[in-house]
Amino acid sequence: xxxxxxFIVDMLVHATPLMIAGLAVxxxxxxxxxxxxxxxxxxxxxxxxxxVGVSAPATIGWLALPLALxxxxxxxxxxxxxxxxxxxxxxxxxxxxxxxxxFIATYSASYLVRGPLQESTHVFPQTDSIVAGARMPILISxxxxxxxxxxxxxxxxxxxxxxxxxxxxxxIRASGMSPFAARSAGLINVPRVTSxxxxxxxxxxxxxxxxxxxxxxxxxxxxxxxxYGYTAIAVALLAGLNPLGVIGTGILFGALETAASTMQRNxxxxxxxxxxxEAVVILAVIAIAQLRSRSRHSVAAT
Amino acid sequence: MTDVALELASISKSFGxxxxxxxxxxxxxxxTVHAILGENGAGKTxxxxxxxxxxxxxxxxxxxNGETRSFASPSAAIANGIAMVHQHFTLVSAMxxxxxxxxxxxxxxxxxxxRSELLALAKRTGFAIDPDARVENxxxxxxxxxxxxxxxxxxxxxxxxxxxxxxxxxxxxxxLLNRARxxxxxxxxxxxxxxxxxxxxxxxxxxxxxxxxxxxxTGRAAETTEDALVSAMLGGERVPAESIRNETSHxxxxxxxxxxxxxxxxxxxxxxxxxxxxxxxxxxxxxxxVGVAAVEGNGQHELLRIxxxxxxxxxxxxxxxxxxxxxPEDRQRDALIPDLxxxxxxxxxxxxxxxxVMDWIAIGDRTRSLIGTYDVRARDxxxxxxxxxxxxxxxxxxxxxxxxxxxxxxxxxxxRGLDIRASAAVRGRIIEARDxxxxxxxxxxxxxEIVSLADRVVVVYAGNVCECGNDYESIGRAMLGVTAP
Numbered sequence: 001x002x003x004x005x006x007f008i009v010d011m012l013v014h015a016t017p018l019m020i021a022g023l024a025v026x027x028x029x030x031x032x033x034x035x036x037x038x039x040x041x042x043x044x045x046x047x048x049x050x051x052v053g054v055s056a057p058a059t060i061g062w063l064a065l066p067l068a069l070x071x072x073x074x075x076x077x078x079x080x081x082x083x084x085x086x087x088x089x090x091x092x093x094x095x096x097x098x099x100x101x102x103f104i105a106t107y108s109a110s111y112l113v114r115g116p117l118q119e120s121t122h123v124f125p126q127t128d129s130i131v132a133g134a135r136m137p138i139l140i141s142x143x144x145x146x147x148x149x150x151x152x153x154x155x156x157x158x159x160x161x162x163x164x165x166x167x168x169x170x171x172i173r174a175s176g177m178s179p180f181a182a183r184s185a186g187l188i189n190v191p192r193v194t195s196x197x198x199x200x201x202x203x204x205x206x207x208x209x210x211x212x213x214x215x216x217x218x219x220x221x222x223x224x225x226x227x228y229g230y231t232a233i234a235v236a237l238l239a240g241l242n243p244l245g246v247i248g249t250g251i252l253f254g255a256l257e258t259a260a261s262t263m264q265r266n267x268x269x270x271x272x273x274x275x276x277x278e279a280v281v282i283l284a285v286i287a288i289a290q291l292r293s294r295s296r297h298s299v300a301a302t
Numbered sequence: 303m304t305d306v307a308l309e310l311a312s313i314s315k316s317f318g319x320x321x322x323x324x325x326x327x328x329x330x331x332x333x334t335v336h337a338i339l340g341e342n343g344a345g346k347t348x349x350x351x352x353x354x355x356x357x358x359x360x361x362x363x364x365x366x367n368g369e370t371r372s373f374a375s376p377s378a379a380i381a382n383g384i385a386m387v388h389q390h391f392t393l394v395s396a397m398x399x400x401x402x403x404x405x406x407x408x409x410x411x412x413x414x415x416x417r418s419e420l421l422a423l424a425k426r427t428g429f430a431i432d433p434d435a436r437v438e439n440x441x442x443x444x445x446x447x448x449x450x451x452x453x454x455x456x457x458x459x460x461x462x463x464x465x466x467x468x469x470x471x472x473x474x475x476x477x478l479l480n481r482a483r484x485x486x487x488x489x490x491x492x493x494x495x496x497x498x499x500x501x502x503x504x505x506x507x508x509x510x511x512x513x514x515x516x517x518x519x520t521g522r523a524a525e526t527t528e529d530a531l532v533s534a535m536l537g538g539e540r541v542p543a544e545s546i547r548n549e550t551s552h553x554x555x556x557x558x559x560x561x562x563x564x565x566x567x568x569x570x571x572x573x574x575x576x577x578x579x580x581x582x583x584x585x586x587x588x589x590x591x592v593g594v595a596a597v598e599g600n601g602q603h604e605l606l607r608i609x610x611x612x613x614x615x616x617x618x619x620x621x622x623x624x625x626x627x628x629x630p631e632d633r634q635r636d637a638l639i640p641d642l643x644x645x646x647x648x649x650x651x652x653x654x655x656x657x658x659v660m661d662w663i664a665i666g667d668r669t670r671s672l673i674g675t676y677d678v679r680a681r682d683x684x685x686x687x688x689x690x691x692x693x694x695x696x697x698x699x700x701x702x703x704x705x706x707x708x709x710x711x712x713x714x715x716x717x718r719g720l721d722i723r724a725s726a727a728v729r730g731r732i733i734e735a736r737d738x739x740x741x742x743x744x745x746x747x748x749x750x751e752i753v754s755l756a757d758r759v760v761v762v763y764a765g766n767v768c769e770c771g772n773d774y775e776s777i778g779r780a781m782l783g784v785t786a787p
Contacts, residue, residue, distance in 0.1 A: 167656040174650055177639045184612055184628065184636040187654035
């Protein structure tokens with residue numbers, strides 16, 4: 001395999017969790033929900049998928065894979081639902097609650113891989129490997145690229161269609177852009193719509209975690225997410241919250257992360273350089289978006 | 303030293319094309335309570351905001367104790383001994399009473415010192431308050447006292463109260479106004495903005511009446527009568543504004559259509575648990591326009607939203623058709639999403655109940671025909687609503703709501719902020735909806751609009767709704783809570 005092919009494969013493998021978690025963030029942000037908790041939801045999903053993947057009996061064969069992913073979705077959804085409930089019941093800002101839930105997820109996973117879910121020799125802080133039936137099939141033989149990437153593309157396509165063409169998607173967008181008009185002119189039950197979008201967002205982040213376990217790591221490790229959920233915010237913002245755009249920006253950030261480790265290995269350039277570039281990209285995008293909306297409003301005011 | 307504590311001479315102020323004040327004057331004597339009376343939009347609040355430095359006059363002079371002053375900001379006014387209590391609360395609800403009163407002070411905050419100063423002030427002025435209570439836990443009347451204490455904490459010589467009794471129970475209001483009288487005993491001055499004639503006559507020494515930005519009457523309360531003040535406020539003869547021409551004046555006879563909207567003993571309480579509507583009953587029939595008149599803050603906001611099915615009643619029976627079109631006052635916030643296209647904004651009506659897939663092609667066609675029928679000036683249906691002028695935005699909203707609901711339409715100040723042509727177009731559409739059998743309710747703070755459009759008029763006063771004759775005199779009296787002579 002040529003270095004270029006190897007790089008592209010690595011890039012797409014890295015891009016997969018970023019893309020799916022980026023979709024999760026885009027859905028929430030469209031609904032006006034500032035879900036900073038994709039990382040926690042990712043970890044919750046990865047944990048549930050690993051648990052199902054490890055404990056699934058061999059007799060159910062390939063059914064273990066969809067079961068693990070569904071478990072991931074449910075766990076991510078529940079993780080988001082906690083914040084959604086705190087928001088609707090007590091008015092707790094989701095920005096704060098989701099960040100806190102990220103810590104809870106990180107350290108809970110850390111406990112689980114040293115306690116109840118630890119591998120059978122009780123030496124390493126990780127779970128046993130998931131059963132063969134729960135592993136994501138490989139897309140290109142001889143590489144690590146798995147079908148999770150295709151699943152990500154499909155999710156992006158479906159999300160795009162739902163947001164653009166379904167009544168539900170329209171309600172989400174309207175509620176996010178103007179809760180007042182959505183309620184008064186659209187007779188939309190805004191809290192229900194936004195809470196629903198929040199939970200779906202968590203479920204998709206949970207799927208991202210499940211895909212990572214079933215496609216790449218085959219076990220739950222202590223640091224299963226190197227901040228995927230946070231990078232996903234950049235992925236979603238850079239894509240302008242457009243689900244199809246998330247494919248492109250997910251791959252871009254996948255490339256940056258892959259290149260960072262290659263650079264460090266081959267040229268001794270610190271991999272943190274990539275983080276600096278990511279941050280600069282995000283700042284540039286935000287500045288441009290601000291400038292554009294300001295010029296548009298000044299036109300409207302005349 | 304002169305006898306006049308605050309004098310506003312020939313003050314003029316315009317907002318864009320609308321003139322709020324035309325050479326209005328007021329002169330408040332030391333040691334008196336001075337009431338400012340006037341209808342909605344007469345310019346009372348604008349005049350006082352100028353006195354308090356919140357707005358800058360286009361022309362005119364402010365004199366404090368005979369010396370000319372100009373206030374760049376409220377803090378400049380406060381430094382000159384002027385304080386104002388606003389109609390709407392300006393308190394931080396999560397803070398304690400002491401913290402709220404100390405807010406805006408200079409230097410360090412000494413909690414214990416601030417608390418004892420507040421207690422001393424409360425004792426001196428008689429506005430009893432718990433300094434440690436959180437504002438959000440206080441009832442409306444107590445919050446009002448906090449606002450007043452906040453204003454008094456600067457030691458003002460002139461205290462301006464903007465509709466201080468609007469949200470108070472009659473007993474609380476009476477108490478507050480008595481306290482205001484006591485405040486002026488040691489040479490201070492209180493200026494009381496009010497709609498309530500009786501309060502003005504009972505508690506004020508002097509009264510100034512504004513009408514459409516002009517001071518039309520000023521004098522001693524003891525030397526005038528309720529009737530004289532009513533005719534000053536409403537104007538001796540009312541010429542309907544030029545904007546309403548014959549096209550809108552063909553009222554239909556009393557409708558014999560079916561009852562489309564009905565309320566029976568409906569009560570509504572707001573977030574502060576103040577009863578905004580009190581056991582209201584009202585029926586609206588197909589083919590009639592019911593005009594709603596009220597002075598700001600008497601419960602018409604809630605009444606319209608009940609009629610439109612936009613809020614729920616606390617008690618009582620509300621019968622509505624499946625869809626009611628609603629044209630809210632704040633169209634930018636409540637009717638449109640400025641950053642969505644016209645097509646998307648048309649799709650917004652009824653979006654809450656829509657199932658399955660959005661038929662964007664059909665909605666696009668509908669938007670195009672709406673743009674044509676209702677004369678919305680827009681390049682096409684894909685431009686953002688924010689690119690339209692206010693009048694065109696309103697035509698789009700009116701069209702959307704009429705086409706969507708058919709049978710019932712509730713409109714709140716539908717022509718506010720529109721120019722004459724757009725106003726006439728909007729009113730014309732509302733009349734067409736009535737003529738095609740819809741039940742229409744229209745609230746307007748412009749009495750001309752109600753008188754010219756409505757087949758029947760109801761007035762909301764202090765949460766009660768009463769039927770009223772469709773003429774300026776009886777509407778004006780009912781709005782002020784004065785029964786017919």
